[in-house]
Amino acid sequence: NLFVAEFIGSPAMNLVEAELERANGAVSVTLGSHRLRVDDEVVGKRPALEGFEGKRVVVGIRPEDLEDAAVSGETPDDHRLSANVDIREDMGSEVFLHFTIDATPVRSEVVREAVGAEAVEATEALAQKEGAPFIARVDRETRVREGSKVDLAVATKRLHFFDPETGAGIYD
Numbered sequence: 001n002l003f004v005a006e007f008i009g010s011p012a013m014n015l016v017e018a019e020l021e022r023a024n025g026a027v028s029v030t031l032g033s034h035r036l037r038v039d040d041e042v043v044g045k046r047p048a049l050e051g052f053e054g055k056r057v058v059v060g061i062r063p064e065d066l067e068d069a070a071v072s073g074e075t076p077d078d079h080r081l082s083a084n085v086d087i088r089e090d091m092g093s094e095v096f097l098h099f100t101i102d103a104t105p106v107r108s109e110v111v112r113e114a115v116g117a118e119a120v121e122a123t124e125a126l127a128q129k130e131g132a133p134f135i136a137r138v139d140r141e142t143r144v145r146e147g148s149k150v151d152l153a154v155a156t157k158r159l160h161f162f163d164p165e166t167g168a169g170i171y172d
Contacts, residue, residue, distance in 0.1 A: 014066075014134045016103040017164065018059040020052045028078065029059050029159070032102035032131065037078035039157040048170050049161060057170065058106050060160035063096070066136035066152045068144055075153035083134070088146045095138050097150060100131030106164070 018029040020038075027038040027049065043049055069075045087098035136152055144150045161170040 013160070014061045014063065014132070015106045015162075016059055016101070016132045017056055017106060018103065020049065020055060020057045020161075022053045027053070029057070031059060031081075032104070034081050034101060034103070035078060036081075036154055036156055036159070037076070038159060042157055042159060046161065046171050048172055052161070052163075052170060056164055058162040058164050060162065061134075061154060062158065062160075063135045063137035065155040065158045066097075066134075066138065067155075068097075068136075068138045068142040069151040069153040070143065071139045071141050072153040075151075079154050079156050081134075081152045081154055083150055083152065085144055085146055085148055085150055088144065090140070093140060095140055095142050095144075097136040097138055097142075097144060097152075099134050099136070099150070101134055102131045105132040 016031050018031045020027065020029055022028075026040075027043050028035050029038060038049075066081070069080055081101060083099035083101055085097050085099050087096075089096040089098070136150075138144075138152075142150075162168065163170055
C-alpha cells in the first residue's frame with residue numbers, strides 16, 4: 001500500500017485531509033482555511049485526480065517542500081500557507097519550523113494500523129485543540145522566530161495525493 005509506505009518511509013511527511021476542487025479550469029485543494037492551487041503539470045501527470053474532484057483526499061507535503069516565503073522570493077498567494085511558529089529548530093544548514101494548521105489530520109484505518117492507534121489518537125487530540133501538526137524545513141536565512149507568523153511557499157508541483165479509503169497514491 002503506497003500510502004502506508006510513504007507514511008512509514010517518511011514519518012515527517014505532513015498529512016492532512018483536504019477537498020479537491022476544480023474552479024475556472026484550475027484544480028485546488030482546500031486544507032482547513034488554506035487553498036492551494038495544484039500545478040497543471042501535476043494534474044496532467046496524475047489523470048486519476050479527475051475522479052476525486054469534489055471529494056476528500058489525503059494530501060502529503062514533505063517538510064523540504066515548504067520554504068519561508070520571505071526567503072524564497074515571490075510566491076503567489078495560492079501557493080502559500082500561513083501559520084504561527086510553535087518551535088524553531090536551528091540545525092545549522094537548515095531550520096525546522098514546527099506549527100499547526102487548521103486542517104483535519106489523517107484518520108484512516110490504514111494509518112491507524114501502520115503507526116498504531118495511540119499515535120493517531122494523540123495526533124487527533126492535538127488537532128482538536130491546535131490543528132494538524134506540520135513541519136517545514138526552511139533555509140537557514142529565515143528570520144522567523146518562535147511565536148511569530150510565517151508565510152510558507154509550498155512547492156505545489158510536489159504535492160502527494162492519496163485515496164483516503166484505500167490509502168493508495170492517486171496517479172493514473
